[in-house]
Amino acid sequence: xxxxxxxxxxxxxxxxxxxxxxxxxxxxxxxxxxxxxxxxxxxxxxxxxxxxxxxxxxxxxxxxxxxxxxxxxxxxxxxxxxxxxxxxxxxxxxxxxxxxxxxxxxxxxxxxxxxxxxxxxxxxxxxxxxxxxxxxxxxxxxxxxxxxxxxxxxxxxxxxxxxxxxxxxxxxxxxxxxxxxxxxxxxxxxxxxxxxxxxxxxxxxxxxxxxxxxxxxxxxxxxxxxxxxxxxxxxxxxxxxxxxxxxxxxxxxxxxxxxxxxxxxxxxxxxxx
Amino acid sequence: xxxxxxxxxxxxxxxxxxxxxxxxxxxxxxxxxxxxxxxxxxxxxxxxxxxxxxxxxxxxxxxxxxxxxxxxxxxxxxxxxxxxxxxxxxxxxxxxxxxxxxxxxxxxxxxxxxxxxxxxxxxxxxxxxxxxxxxxxxxxxxxxxxxxxxxxxxxxxxxxxxxxxxxxxxxxxxxxxx
Ligand code: SF4
Ligand code: SF4
Ligand code: SF4
Numbered sequence: 001x002x003x004x005x006x007x008x009x010x011x012x013x014x015x016x017x018x019x020x021x022x023x024x025x026x027x028x029x030x031x032x033x034x035x036x037x038x039x040x041x042x043x044x045x046x047x048x049x050x051x052x053x054x055x056x057x058x059x060x061x062x063x064x065x066x067x068x069x070x071x072x073x074x075x076x077x078x079x080x081x082x083x084x085x086x087x088x089x090x091x092x093x094x095x096x097x098x099x100x101x102x103x104x105x106x107x108x109x110x111x112x113x114x115x116x117x118x119x120x121x122x123x124x125x126x127x128x129x130x131x132x133x134x135x136x137x138x139x140x141x142x143x144x145x146x147x148x149x150x151x152x153x154x155x156x157x158x159x160x161x162x163x164x165x166x167x168x169x170x171x172x173x174x175x176x177x178x179x180x181x182x183x184x185x186x187x188x189x190x191x192x193x194x195x196x197x198x199x200x201x202x203x204x205x206x207x208x209x210x211x212x213x214x215x216x217x218x219x220x221x222x223x224x225x226x227x228x229x230x231x232x233x234x235x236x237x238x239x240x241x242x243x244x245x246x247x248x249x250x251x252x253x254x255x256x257x258x259x260x261x262x263x264x265x266x267x268x269x270x271x272x273x
Numbered sequence: 274x275x276x277x278x279x280x281x282x283x284x285x286x287x288x289x290x291x292x293x294x295x296x297x298x299x300x301x302x303x304x305x306x307x308x309x310x311x312x313x314x315x316x317x318x319x320x321x322x323x324x325x326x327x328x329x330x331x332x333x334x335x336x337x338x339x340x341x342x343x344x345x346x347x348x349x350x351x352x353x354x355x356x357x358x359x360x361x362x363x364x365x366x367x368x369x370x371x372x373x374x375x376x377x378x379x380x381x382x383x384x385x386x387x388x389x390x391x392x393x394x395x396x397x398x399x400x401x402x403x404x405x406x407x408x409x410x411x412x413x414x415x416x417x418x419x420x421x422x423x424x425x426x427x428x429x430x431x432x433x434x435x436x437x438x439x440x441x442x443x444x445x446x447x448x449x450x451x
Contacts, residue, residue, distance in 0.1 A: 057287045107324065110345035110376065114324040124345075126376070135371045136379060138348035143288075143295045148371030150291045158378065159369045160344065165309035165383040170400040172408040173311045173359050182414045199355035200300060 005090060005128055014098035020132065023099045024153055027073050030062035031153065034072035036092050039121065040079030043139035044106040048076065051142035058146055061155065069095040074152065077131075080108040080115040081122040093129050101152055104131045105145065107138040114138070179213055180256065186210070188252045196244045205241055209248050222257055222267040225249075230269060246271055297366050302349045304367040307342060307381055311361035314338045314385040314399035318353035318362055327353055327362075331396060337384040338399050344370060344379035359405070390430035392437075397430035 007015075037045060052058055052065060066072055069092040081089060093102070104125040107113030112123030125131050135148035150156040178186050189209055194202035212232040216225040226249070233245045246269040254263050288295055297303065319329040319340075326347040332339050342362075353362045372378040387396035388403055406427060410420055426434055 055286055055288065056290065060287075061291070107346055107348050110379070111343065113346055114348050116324065116346060131376075133371055133373050134345055134376055134379065136344045136347065137368075137370065140370075141297070141301075141368050143290055143297075144368045144370055146290055147369045151371045151373055156291055156369075158372045159367070160304075160372055160378050162377050163307075163381040165307075165381075168309055168383070168385065168401075170386055170404055172401065172404040173313065173361075175405075175408050175412050178412060183409060183412045194355070199351060 007130065008094075011094065011098060015100065015130070019099040020101060021154075023073070024101065028062070028153055028155075030064070031073045032064050032066040032071050033074045033076050033149075034066055034069045034092065034096065036069075036075055036077045036085075036089055038077055038079035038085040038089050038109075038125065039082030040106060040108055044078035044108070047137075047139040047142055047145060048078070048105070051145040056142050056146055058149065061150070061153070063149060069093075070097065072096050072100070074101045074103055074149070076103050076105055077125045078105045078109050080112045080118070081125060081128055083120055083122070086122065086128065089125075089128060101133070102129055102131045103133045103135060103148060103152055105135045105137075105148070106140060107136055110134040110136050179210065179219055185252070185256050188256070189248055192248050192252050193244070196247060197240065201240070205244050205248075208236070208241055209245050212245060213253070220257070220260055222254070222263060225253070226267060226269060233269075243271065295368075297368055301366055301368070302351055302364045304344055304365055304370055305342065305347065305349075305353055305362050306365035306367070307340075307383065308361045308363075309383045311359045312340060312383060312385065313359055313361070313402045313405045314340060315358060315402055317356040317358065321352040321356045323350060323352065324348050331387065332384070335396050336387065338387050338396075340383040340385065342381045344381070345376055388428065390433055391428045392433040393430060395430060397432075403427060 035045070035048060050056070052063065069075065075092065075096055077089065079085065093100070102125065104110050108115060109125045111126075112118075112121060115121050116123045122128060126134075133148055133152040135144060137144050140148070147156060151158050175183065176186070186206075190202070190206050193205040193209065196202065197205050212229055213219060213225065215232065216228040218224050229245065229249050233242045236242045236245065250268050250271075254267055257263055257267075314329060316329040319325075319327045324346050326343050328341045328343075330339055330341070331337070349364065351364050354364050357363075370379070385399045385401055388398050388400045389396050407420065407424060410424065415423070426437075429437070
């Protein structure tokens, strides 16, 4: 979609960078924020309201939500700008007294986020009106919102910068040696662990399991490994890890042992105890 | 007064955030941190990313593979973290992400060397991915002889591999017909 709105001359001239910075200096201790919801999923709104609870209390540095754009210094725009919200957004923008600061909040506000290529959205506040501060996040954490507003006011500095990496080596990243001398075992353990507990806890489960298996006196001996595994899973405090370690033993470890020797039913760990 | 007494009893719940650092809880999904040294350019993250925040593309003159992350579009779902085989992208604790005026500051780029196909000389993957593959095959218990024999085609692009396979099989048919 092409850009249709052109900022009128008088608004553009009243909103030069110098005017804005001067204005920000004047309103540092008390500023009014008007929130425009341009078709957001309301996740961002919930976080904005979380950010103005006593937990975060942004009134410490003068943040106040107001009910009309005519009272506002800062426009806090969320959502990917649906077609229906195009004119309301412009009305709010033009109604705000100059100079005004526009803050785009959320992944949607900054660039369209998850909806960026949907047919009914413009894909970001900056496609319509000039934006000064971007707060990414979906939804942004209240601390991120407060950081964004503090950045807008110049209390805090922005942390992120464009990063470019070039001319790295073509050497392979380090690969850990396998306990079985075959990384396919580790691969299967990791896959099973992620399937059981998700990517975050799965990784922890993987570490715990590999550590446990290494403690076995002889890794290829199913009886000894079973005893070690039972002992260590009993020592594990979290019942989720306790159970999942046994499942991995039954499903992955024994499956792998098959290529060296026959296994029998007694090698399996009973999950019920 | 009663309220003040109560506050005295329970203490102050407000985080003093902008004036002192805030510690995020464990498991917080902050900005994905990219480790350029570890990335092999396998594009798994770009395929998994639901909002196309990560793009991995050849640059214009096809001399480099460019990994590009745009934080403005990221929805912090953690799927890149989940699929990355080398843990080159991991969700970090970073939550202070706001930028002023220039949206480009939200981006991160990494350039990787491309590997050209032995046969058709077109770029098809990164050199790092190939060294990673070979390294892994070594760790999977393959000795040098098998490795040399089996990785013959590793520097050939899928398209050429297909063509070679077709050529070989048609040869076989022709000979048989005679
Ligand atoms: S950024 Fe995320 S939470 Fe905010 S409106 Fe868009 S989809 Fe909803
Ligand atoms: S966290 Fe999700 S949206 Fe963000 S870069 Fe990773 S896969 Fe993409
Ligand atoms: S999945 Fe990991 S290794 Fe592959 S391109 Fe993405 S960051 Fe790089």
